[in-house]
Amino acid sequence: MLKLLKYFSLAQWIGLIVMLGLIFLQTQITMAIPGQLGTIINAVTDGQRDVIWKSGGIMFALAISEVFVIIIINYLSSHIGSGFAKTLRHKTFEKVQQFSMDEISGFSTASLITRCTNDIQNVQMTITMSLRMLVTAPLMAISAILKILQSDKQLSLITMIALFVLVALIITCVTIVVPKFKHIQKYTDDINMLARENLTGLRVIRAFNTEDEEEEKFDNTNKSLTHTQKVVENVMNLLFPTMNFLNKTLSLVIVWVGSYLIARNTIDIGTVTTFSQYSVHILMSFLTLSMVFVMIPRALVSANRINEVLQTQVKIRSGTGKTPAVADGSITFSDVSFAYPHGDENVLENINLDIKPGETWAFIGSTGSGKSTLINLIPRFFDVSTGKILVDGMDVRDYNLKELRNKIGYISQKTLLFSGSIRENLLDGNPDATEEDMWEALRIAQAKDFVETLDEGLDYNLSQGSTNVSGGQKQRLSIARALIKKPEILIFDDSFSALDFKTDQELRSTLSTLLDSTTTIIVGQRIGTIMNSDRIVVLDDGKIVGMGTHKELLKNCPVYQQIAYSQISKEELDNA
Amino acid sequence: MPRGRVNQVSKARDFKKSFRDLLKYLKAYKWAVLLAVCLIVVGTVLFMLATRLVGDITNELQTASDDERAINFALVTKNALIALSFLITNYVFNYSSFVIMTIVSQNITYRLRKEISEKINRLPLSFYDHESFGDILSRITNDVDITANNLSSVVNQTFQSITMIISAVVLMFTINVPMTFVTFCCIPLSLLIVLLVVRFSQKYFRIQQNALGTVNGKIEEIFTNHTIVKAYNLEPRTMSDFDTSNNELYNAAWKSQFYSGIMNPLFGLVGNLAYITCALMGAFYAIDKVLLIGDVQVFITSVRNFNQPLSNISSISASVQNLMAANERIMDFLGASEEDPEDDKTATIENVKGSVEFDHVVFGYDPNVPIIHDFSAKVTPGQKVAIVGPTGAGKTTLISLLMRFYDIQSGDIRVDGVSIYDMKRSTVRDLFGMVLQDTWLFRGTIRENLTYGKEISDKELEHICKEAKIDHMIKSLPGGYNMELTEDSSISQGQKQLLTIARAMVQNSPMLILDEATSNVDTRTEELIQEAMDRLTVGRTSFVIAHRLSTIKNADLILVLRDGNIVEQGTHAGLLSAGGFYSDLYRSQFENK
Numbered sequence A: 001m002l003k004l005l006k007y008f009s010l011a012q013w014i015g016l017i018v019m020l021g022l023i024f025l026q027t028q029i030t031m032a033i034p035g036q037l038g039t040i041i042n043a044v045t046d047g048q049r050d051v052i053w054k055s056g057g058i059m060f061a062l063a064i065s066e067v068f069v070i071i072i073i074n075y076l077s078s079h080i081g082s083g084f085a086k087t088l089r090h091k092t093f094e095k096v097q098q099f100s101m102d103e104i105s106g107f108s109t110a111s112l113i114t115r116c117t118n119d120i121q122n123v124q125m126t127i128t129m130s131l132r133m134l135v136t137a138p139l140m141a142i143s144a145i146l147k148i149l150q151s152d153k154q155l156s157l158i159t160m161i162a163l164f165v166l167v168a169l170i171i172t173c174v175t176i177v178v179p180k181f182k183h184i185q186k187y188t189d190d191i192n193m194l195a196r197e198n199l200t201g202l203r204v205i206r207a208f209n210t211e212d213e214e215e216e217k218f219d220n221t222n223k224s225l226t227h228t229q230k231v232v233e234n235v236m237n238l239l240f241p242t243m244n245f246l247n248k249t250l251s252l253v254i255v256w257v258g259s260y261l262i263a264r265n266t267i268d269i270g271t272v273t274t275f276s277q278y279s280v281h282i283l284m285s286f287l288t289l290s291m292v293f294v295m296i297p298r299a300l301v302s303a304n305r306i307n308e309v310l311q312t313q314v315k316i317r318s319g320t321g322k323t324p325a326v327a328d329g330s331i332t333f334s335d336v337s338f339a340y341p342h343g344d345e346n347v348l349e350n351i352n353l354d355i356k357p358g359e360t361w362a363f364i365g366s367t368g369s370g371k372s373t374l375i376n377l378i379p380r381f382f383d384v385s386t387g388k389i390l391v392d393g394m395d396v397r398d399y400n401l402k403e404l405r406n407k408i409g410y411i412s413q414k415t416l417l418f419s420g421s422i423r424e425n426l427l428d429g430n431p432d433a434t435e436e437d438m439w440e441a442l443r444i445a446q447a448k449d450f451v452e453t454l455d456e457g458l459d460y461n462l463s464q465g466s467t468n469v470s471g472g473q474k475q476r477l478s479i480a481r482a483l484i485k486k487p488e489i490l491i492f493d494d495s496f497s498a499l500d501f502k503t504d505q506e507l508r509s510t511l512s513t514l515l516d517s518t519t520t521i522i523v524g525q526r527i528g529t530i531m532n533s534d535r536i537v538v539l540d541d542g543k544i545v546g547m548g549t550h551k552e553l554l555k556n557c558p559v560y561q562q563i564a565y566s567q568i569s570k571e572e573l574d575n576a
Numbered sequence B: 001m002p003r004g005r006v007n008q009v010s011k012a013r014d015f016k017k018s019f020r021d022l023l024k025y026l027k028a029y030k031w032a033v034l035l036a037v038c039l040i041v042v043g044t045v046l047f048m049l050a051t052r053l054v055g056d057i058t059n060e061l062q063t064a065s066d067d068e069r070a071i072n073f074a075l076v077t078k079n080a081l082i083a084l085s086f087l088i089t090n091y092v093f094n095y096s097s098f099v100i101m102t103i104v105s106q107n108i109t110y111r112l113r114k115e116i117s118e119k120i121n122r123l124p125l126s127f128y129d130h131e132s133f134g135d136i137l138s139r140i141t142n143d144v145d146i147t148a149n150n151l152s153s154v155v156n157q158t159f160q161s162i163t164m165i166i167s168a169v170v171l172m173f174t175i176n177v178p179m180t181f182v183t184f185c186c187i188p189l190s191l192l193i194v195l196l197v198v199r200f201s202q203k204y205f206r207i208q209q210n211a212l213g214t215v216n217g218k219i220e221e222i223f224t225n226h227t228i229v230k231a232y233n234l235e236p237r238t239m240s241d242f243d244t245s246n247n248e249l250y251n252a253a254w255k256s257q258f259y260s261g262i263m264n265p266l267f268g269l270v271g272n273l274a275y276i277t278c279a280l281m282g283a284f285y286a287i288d289k290v291l292l293i294g295d296v297q298v299f300i301t302s303v304r305n306f307n308q309p310l311s312n313i314s315s316i317s318a319s320v321q322n323l324m325a326a327n328e329r330i331m332d333f334l335g336a337s338e339e340d341p342e343d344d345k346t347a348t349i350e351n352v353k354g355s356v357e358f359d360h361v362v363f364g365y366d367p368n369v370p371i372i373h374d375f376s377a378k379v380t381p382g383q384k385v386a387i388v389g390p391t392g393a394g395k396t397t398l399i400s401l402l403m404r405f406y407d408i409q410s411g412d413i414r415v416d417g418v419s420i421y422d423m424k425r426s427t428v429r430d431l432f433g434m435v436l437q438d439t440w441l442f443r444g445t446i447r448e449n450l451t452y453g454k455e456i457s458d459k460e461l462e463h464i465c466k467e468a469k470i471d472h473m474i475k476s477l478p479g480g481y482n483m484e485l486t487e488d489s490s491i492s493q494g495q496k497q498l499l500t501i502a503r504a505m506v507q508n509s510p511m512l513i514l515d516e517a518t519s520n521v522d523t524r525t526e527e528l529i530q531e532a533m534d535r536l537t538v539g540r541t542s543f544v545i546a547h548r549l550s551t552i553k554n555a556d557l558i559l560v561l562r563d564g565n566i567v568e569q570g571t572h573a574g575l576l577s578a579g580g581f582y583s584d585l586y587r588s589q590f591e592n593k
Ligand SMILES: Nc1ncnc2c1ncn2[C@@H]1O[C@H](COP(=O)(O)OP(=O)(O)OP(=O)(O)O)[C@@H](O)[C@H]1O
Pocket: A467, A468, A469, A470, A471, A472, A473, A498, B129, B365, B366, B371, B389, B390, B391, B392, B393, B394, B395, B396, B397, B398, B437
């Protein structure tokens, strides 16, 4: 929790200090009001009515000023609490944005979502609710303790015992509860994950009639969460009644014991009454603190979880090299091997490629042979294990990440668009794109016709996961988003898979006439899609088993031959 | 303008309704709540009595010292013991009522979560066209959490405060009536303040919960699309997008807190005014010898006692407002209209043969814009039917209609002569094993994913995967069948597709639907699987959608779809020789322009 304190801004610190001052002022005022009572009572004995009126007036003025002080405190505390939460959310979100794929999967998306909202909400609530109590309660307690210690020893001892019991109780409860709160936040992650899974899998779940199973899975976590919550709360529930009990019992014991002490003439009645008042003060302040202690454990756990995110070292970071002057889109792989961060086997081995500017290269190979992995190394979604990759002659690790990725138009295998209008999604490709640019990109991507038929046109709102357009339409929109960027290098990861042959063919032929100077990398499964590439790389089990043109490979690469013949008969191939 | 969907914030909805909704849930536990309330009330009364007894002891000490006589220890001890027993009872009662209310409110939150999770599966798919997942998730986590955190404490504190107020009032009445009336004025005045402030602040609590939902939605979607954010350097855009919502949340958060916090000092002021008035009145009474000075002191202390619970109420009211705002969002979701009920539908098919008939089907996602116009086709049992056509032709739509994901506008679809609208949705869906265009796997082992919803032994499972030629691929993965798939599945797209195919095969349904099931799978593997599938589905009707025409060459019937209409149908050879749209499509894969 303390680690998060550094995210307070200067203004927030100042506000905090002002607030503490005001809180101190407020406690003084609060105490001053009953203080006037003494004057009044004295005046009663002397029968001075005007003094009583005056005291009444002072009390009134104090009461009014108290209102203003509290309102200012309240203003400050609500700003500081919510402002701090806002800063934390901003920082956490910003941090996650910097994460590479590895860190994201380390935390899991669902957990990152919980941390960004639910956990921060917990911290905020505790801060705003407890700031004041955290200041007033110790203030009250300390002054009362000091006064008590000056008076009777035996009675002080009793108070100290009560205090000790309390502190022991608080410590025990907190120790029991903190690990449980870790579980609670973990379960919240799971609740989030399961519900999210259910939402993304709506159709499959319905198709398989497995609603009950999903609900049962959810129910199990829900039960565990509820159970842990009950345990935690019932432990924390002990605090308040115990405090209350100790509080009253203490004053009872004090007068009781006091009565014997008075009988033995060790103390007088006045000491007993003032003493019992002060001891009540101490315990009252602990009572207020108990409400804080109920909230703090959960906030601690949450703060810790937020901190975990903020402290994570991002592995893939911008290099410091100077951007090369020639930006023609050449790509070189030299002796590249790669294993996923948590996998032990190499997924790619010894890859050497020399892609010249403006060339079109295709990658083909069986499922899981490493095609996606290979191209994901170019925009540095992952770093190579050994060897190096050069873009425009410079190691990708030396690039500023932003500049490197600016050179690349990447179309992922799994189409991902944002909810919102088509226009907004295209602007993601190039924020400066004009209306014409958009239609041009859509035209090349063969999506123009379909967007034109929509009533809203470019303003058609895509739903989350773009479920309100067809698979092929979705894919073409993501292609248009890449094209509108006009990058040096275009990467298609099996991005024609949802297109019919005709569209695929038209798309490629438009592309090839337009993109003479763009280096293009295509991962494909269809021979038809890739046969006209300048060079085709055949991957098998992470190794290159063939490289050359379609004709060359047909002659000398057995794997390629098998792939080719699985799609089209010999005669058709020969005709082509 | 903010991006994407904007939440319809703060539509005026009445407070009473969401309160009633919540009461419905509390009603199930009415005896427990009643017991808890009794315990609180009795406990608090005992507590007050104990306070009184302690006061009596002090009085005894005081008078003894004033009169210079010996202290009556019998009385002191008796009072002390009674007070102690009261305090202990109060302690037990107090804790018990807390426990009861905790259990009740946790059970209610459990129910709320459960109902939301069930609701998700009962809403029509079209509902999700306008909702962000993150916002729904926020309801199930953040909003429910708020309910959990506030419900029990609200009930406990309310009753506790009320009893304390009443006991304090009773105590005061025994001392002086006019002064008690002065204190009494606090109550309507306080209520007035509550009403005024709530009217103002409630709005911000509502905005706050909605804004939290929006923020959660943004976060969820942006994190899901992390790859794209990285690839397109979208960080500045997503950041500013996020900051907009974050700011909105911040504004609502501080306002709701500030405005609801105003109540506290106002209550304090009211209490202080009563206190001052009583002090003055008491002082003058004392001068006029109407009251003893000791009584005045007791009275004034009880005015303090009276103010304490009153100011508690101000903090309770903030909890209540937050609770209501959160609860309203939960109830909104639970109240969304579901798919039509179908309890009256009883039709089933024994011994499915597998004839499927589309009879003049008309359908549009927007009823005014038909996508399928008057579609009719007849499939005889055991046929392998391929549906081809350009993207967006309506192939997936057709399948969705068959699976009853959406309901047609007119016409009928019949399986073995029985309309699928006479059957329950689950009955219809049981007829088909399905592989969707979108690969979806859940976190868990590969085995759990494959046996999804079915009880079959490991041996059988392996047998089926071997038959389907997928066993080899699975075994090559680290951990084989026991490999844990993560949320963002650490396997290749093609491997995912193979798993979804295996999953459908395990279902062993009478009919099969494959929508672009192998689009990311390499063609050699695809060929193997195809053969296997042909073997496994002998005699079963199957529907195949594929763009790779190699996938569908050997279909018994090819339906060529274009703009929601069948433009051609026949076999591969037949359609090729006809030289129409299909042969065009087929030949385009070899064309070199
Ligand atoms: N949920 C929806 N709401 C509104 N329109 C939709 C929705 N889903 C699909 N559409 C539209 O309906 C039409 C047919 O879509 P469908 O998904 O059936 O096409 P398809 O033939 O399967 O295409 P593909 O080969 O690209 O998958 C498309 O124009 C699409 O934009």
